Amino acid sequence: MSGGQKRRISAPQLMTLFLLARIMHAMIFRESGFRSGTPMMLALICSTAVEAVLAIPAVMYFSCGGSDPAAELFGRGAVWLRAAYSLYFTVICGATVALFTGFLESEFPDITRPLTAMALILLAAYISAGGGIEGLARAGTVVFWLFAVLFAAMAWVNEGGFDWLNVTPMTRGDLPDFVRYFAEDISSSWWLPMFCVLGAYLRNGGARAAYGYLALKLITVGTLILLVTLVLWRYVDVLGYPIFALGAYARNDFIQRFDAINMFVWTVNCVAAAGVYIFISARALPEKTSGRAVMALAAGVCALIVYRSGLEFDNAGFLVFKAAGVLLLGTVVPLAALIVKKRSERCKGI
Amino acid sequence: MDGRRVPARLPAALSDLNEIFGGSADLNTVKFEVSGIRCAVATLEGMVKSADLSKMLFEPLMAYKKRNAAPKDVYMFLCDGGAFSTEKHAVMTLGDAAQKLCAGFAVVFIDGCPRAYAVSAQGFATRSVSEPDSEPNVKGTREALSDSLRTSMSLIRRRIRDPRLRFEIVRAGKLSSTELCMVYIDGKTPEGLRRKTKRGLEKIRTELILTSGSVIPYMAHSGGKFFSGVSTTERPDVVCSKVSEGRIAVLIDGVPFAAVCPALFIENFQTVDDAADRPYYATYLRWIRFFAFFLSSLLPGLYVAAAIHHPEVLSRSLLLNLLASEERTPYPLMAEMLIVTVMFEILREAGIRLPRAIGGAVSIVGGLVIGDAAVTSGLISAPLLIIIGITATGAFCVPSLNPQMTLLRLGNILAGGFFGFFGIALLCTVTLVGACTADSFSVPYTAPITPLTVRAIKDVFVRISPKHRPNGGTVEELNGVSEGESAE
Numbered sequence: 001m002s003g004g005q006k007r008r009i010s011a012p013q014l015m016t017l018f019l020l021a022r023i024m025h026a027m028i029f030r031e032s033g034f035r036s037g038t039p040m041m042l043a044l045i046c047s048t049a050v051e052a053v054l055a056i057p058a059v060m061y062f063s064c065g066g067s068d069p070a071a072e073l074f075g076r077g078a079v080w081l082r083a084a085y086s087l088y089f090t091v092i093c094g095a096t097v098a099l100f101t102g103f104l105e106s107e108f109p110d111i112t113r114p115l116t117a118m119a120l121i122l123l124a125a126y127i128s129a130g131g132g133i134e135g136l137a138r139a140g141t142v143v144f145w146l147f148a149v150l151f152a153a154m155a156w157v158n159e160g161g162f163d164w165l166n167v168t169p170m171t172r173g174d175l176p177d178f179v180r181y182f183a184e185d186i187s188s189s190w191w192l193p194m195f196c197v198l199g200a201y202l203r204n205g206g207a208r209a210a211y212g213y214l215a216l217k218l219i220t221v222g223t224l225i226l227l228v229t230l231v232l233w234r235y236v237d238v239l240g241y242p243i244f245a246l247g248a249y250a251r252n253d254f255i256q257r258f259d260a261i262n263m264f265v266w267t268v269n270c271v272a273a274a275g276v277y278i279f280i281s282a283r284a285l286p287e288k289t290s291g292r293a294v295m296a297l298a299a300g301v302c303a304l305i306v307y308r309s310g311l312e313f314d315n316a317g318f319l320v321f322k323a324a325g326v327l328l329l330g331t332v333v334p335l336a337a338l339i340v341k342k343r344s345e346r347c348k349g350i
Numbered sequence: 351m352d353g354r355r356v357p358a359r360l361p362a363a364l365s366d367l368n369e370i371f372g373g374s375a376d377l378n379t380v381k382f383e384v385s386g387i388r389c390a391v392a393t394l395e396g397m398v399k400s401a402d403l404s405k406m407l408f409e410p411l412m413a414y415k416k417r418n419a420a421p422k423d424v425y426m427f428l429c430d431g432g433a434f435s436t437e438k439h440a441v442m443t444l445g446d447a448a449q450k451l452c453a454g455f456a457v458v459f460i461d462g463c464p465r466a467y468a469v470s471a472q473g474f475a476t477r478s479v480s481e482p483d484s485e486p487n488v489k490g491t492r493e494a495l496s497d498s499l500r501t502s503m504s505l506i507r508r509r510i511r512d513p514r515l516r517f518e519i520v521r522a523g524k525l526s527s528t529e530l531c532m533v534y535i536d537g538k539t540p541e542g543l544r545r546k547t548k549r550g551l552e553k554i555r556t557e558l559i560l561t562s563g564s565v566i567p568y569m570a571h572s573g574g575k576f577f578s579g580v581s582t583t584e585r586p587d588v589v590c591s592k593v594s595e596g597r598i599a600v601l602i603d604g605v606p607f608a609a610v611c612p613a614l615f616i617e618n619f620q621t622v623d624d625a626a627d628r629p630y631y632a633t634y635l636r637w638i639r640f641f642a643f644f645l646s647s648l649l650p651g652l653y654v655a656a657a658i659h660h661p662e663v664l665s666r667s668l669l670l671n672l673l674a675s676e677e678r679t680p681y682p683l684m685a686e687m688l689i690v691t692v693m694f695e696i697l698r699e700a701g702i703r704l705p706r707a708i709g710g711a712v713s714i715v716g717g718l719v720i721g722d723a724a725v726t727s728g729l730i731s732a733p734l735l736i737i738i739g740i741t742a743t744g745a746f747c748v749p750s751l752n753p754q755m756t757l758l759r760l761g762n763i764l765a766g767g768f769f770g771f772f773g774i775a776l777l778c779t780v781t782l783v784g785a786c787t788a789d790s791f792s793v794p795y796t797a798p799i800t801p802l803t804v805r806a807i808k809d810v811f812v813r814i815s816p817k818h819r820p821n822g823g824t825v826e827e828l829n830g831v832s833e834g835e836s837a838e
Contacts, residue, residue: 010801010829104772111659111770120769124776128783135787138800138830142782253665260660260771267775268782275783 011205013137018191043181057335062206069337086284093277094302126296128275160249187323192330352445360461385419399473421462437470489626499603522554579790581613596824612790632813646744651762659770684767801830
């Protein structure tokens with residue numbers, strides 16, 4: 001993570017990459033006893049507020065002209081810290097691919113075998129990561145608009161009606177759900193460690209990227225929760241993937257069901273997100289090695305383990321791993337880097 | 351190149367020249383005397399215009415009379431305006447003389463003078479300025495770039511009558527020593543782009559340059575492999591439009607096409623007629639081209655994927671129709687689609703390669719006879735033939751992207767056939783990232799869509815009236831152009 005690299009992506013592009021990663025997580029979110037409603041909405045608002053606070057060290061670090069928190073702390077080596085970032089995103093990549101494969105297997109069982117699907121996704125992500133972060137960021141913007149068009153189209157031709165009675169006030173009994181969703185959302189904030197790595201490529205506007213993302217996330221995920229609550233509510237438990245279930249109510253004269261079209265856009269997003277994760281993981285290895293291939297293979301192994309073990313993102317162990325990564329790699333490391341940077345600047349001033 | 355100096359003695363000079371050309375039959379030498387001094391003019395057969403040479407060189411030389419003239423006097427007479435040609439050069443070495451002869455110069459050797467004199471009298475036969483066959487239009491110019499570099503240069507100069515328009519010649523090709531001409535507008539084209547292009551052209555190591563394909567790899571600075579950041583055109587008006595936007599065009603002597611860089615993806619959907627038509631109609635046509643591109647690349651693959659893996663997507667009546675027609679055919683749907691696609695490519699290729707008079711017959715045989723017979727005999731279903739017909743017609747709307755569309759079509763059929771929409775999505779993502787990764791001299795290929803440049807995107811999906819964009823814009827103003835690289 002050398003600081004001398006060219007800063008090539010803009011704040012809106014980085015924002016879009018964060019959002020795509022978050023949407024990917026929301027898409028493959030599947031939980032038993034899922035209850036969308038007021039607790040989930042409140043949890044989203046609270047967790048976004050907490051994320052805004054957690055992002056302050058990273059935002060300040062990049063606003064002060066920092067480019068690489070790991071290098072700031074441990075010099076050019078920083079092998080262990082880089083390896084930690086690499087490991088974290090390899091696991092996230094593997095889990096994302098495995099859970100998406102799970103979705104494919106449950107909703108489209110005839111398409112291909114799970115192992116083939118995982119291999120193909122990782123191969124496409126590996127090729128995509130080869131284009132560098134610029135290509136991924138530019139493609140990410142297109143994918144984002146693809147999503148926007150898909151959701152707009154589904155909303156346009158949706159036959160499901162809004163039932164405002166589904167919105168119930170939060171009661172004391174909803175507190176465990178609220179806590180669960182809050183923890184789930186905070187632990188899914190791996191955009192913070194992503195920010196610490198990709199901030200090095202950002203031309204300017206670290207604060208814009210971070211807080212712009214949080215605002216956009218609040219609007220996007222909030223709208224999705226609202227839609228799911230108003231249209232589906234408890235039926236999500238029957239239909240499985242909440243966002244996917246929304247498409248079940250959309251049809252017109254040309255398209256009878258939106259399932260396959262949803263899957264098309266989700267696959268595009270999965271490859272784009274996995275490509276970004278592989279790119280981030282590969283940065284930990286020296287440039288001369290074939291880091292991308294190694295990391296794609298490692299992600300493949302992770303995906304296989306997650307798939308075979310049947311883990312979900314809301315599994316307790318996973319929750320702790322994700323949250324620890326967010327706090328340590330996304331907040332503590334940039335905070336320490338900020339302190340070191342400020343100190344060294346003060347020393348230079350003296 | 352032969353570095354020997356031109357011998358002072360005329361017989362030796364002519365003999366050495368003859369030796370360099372190995373007694374080639376097209377080397378002509380004419381010997382004569384000017385004020386008692388023996389001279390010879392060497393030319394290559396068919397490379398000079400005899401009538402011009404006679405007027406420009408022989409008549410003044412024959413009229414030159416001086417008592418006790420020395421060889422140096424005759425040489426000085428030529429240098430001081432004795433020959434009327436606009437391009438004249440002193441020649442010091444035999445290699446230089448040979449090169450000038452190959453370029454269509456007449457070289458004058460004077461007995462007793464250790465140097466020669468080259469006079470431009472090019473008169474080789476070239477094709478006259480013709481219509482742009484590969485880029486036809488309705489309301490634009492009917493002139494295409496010519497095989498002759500000078501003619502092409504004049505076609506551009508006639509359209510940009512500004513002294514800031516620059517033509518810079520670079521020679522390339524070990525054997526062909528072809529003249530390449532960089533065309534740009536001083537002050538609009540970034541200096542870094544000009545320098546990098548020139549450096550790239552100077553690096554050409556191929557022996558012959560017979561097509562723009564020999565030059566483009568040296569112009570494409572970086573970026574993706576599937577899409578090229580360098581475009582080609584045979585229209586002088588397009589070249590003018592591009593250079594006015596701060597780009598560089600490279601003309602190649604002997605090739606009626608110019609290579610232009612940097613090129614953008616969206617430019618494939620813009621035509622000269624867009625500027626001539628009413629904005630709302632031009633906008634409509636532009637959208638038709640966008641639609642045709644996606645239709646041509648995706649439709650066969652989507653059809654196969656939907657019919658094999660996702661029949662639930664299609665409406666019930668459409669699905670029943672498809673099933674009924676597919677039941678009569680012997681092959682699996684994917685194989686059937688592949689066969690028809692490959693057949694179409696064979697017919698298209700045959701139509702291009704055959705003489706025009708017979709080319710039409712191929713389309714009749716292919717389209718009507720084979721198509722009708724295949725459907726009637728039950729080998730191919732009628733809906734599939736309709737799909738291929740629409741796809742093929744769509745591909746003709748965006749001819750500059752035809753190679754990419756053809757390969758994507760084939761890839762999507764395979765991906766859709768094996769893995770349904772999932773496979774097509776994978777291929778689309780890799781293609782999308784490939785396009786987004788491509789750039790030419792730090793100008794993103796997908797600009798101004800991504801990275802987004804709001805003021806430029808107006809002219810992408812909608813044709814803006816020139817009244818609202820009198821000065822146009824330059825590629826350097828697009829977002830995402832790496833600072834300090836294009837202007838380096």
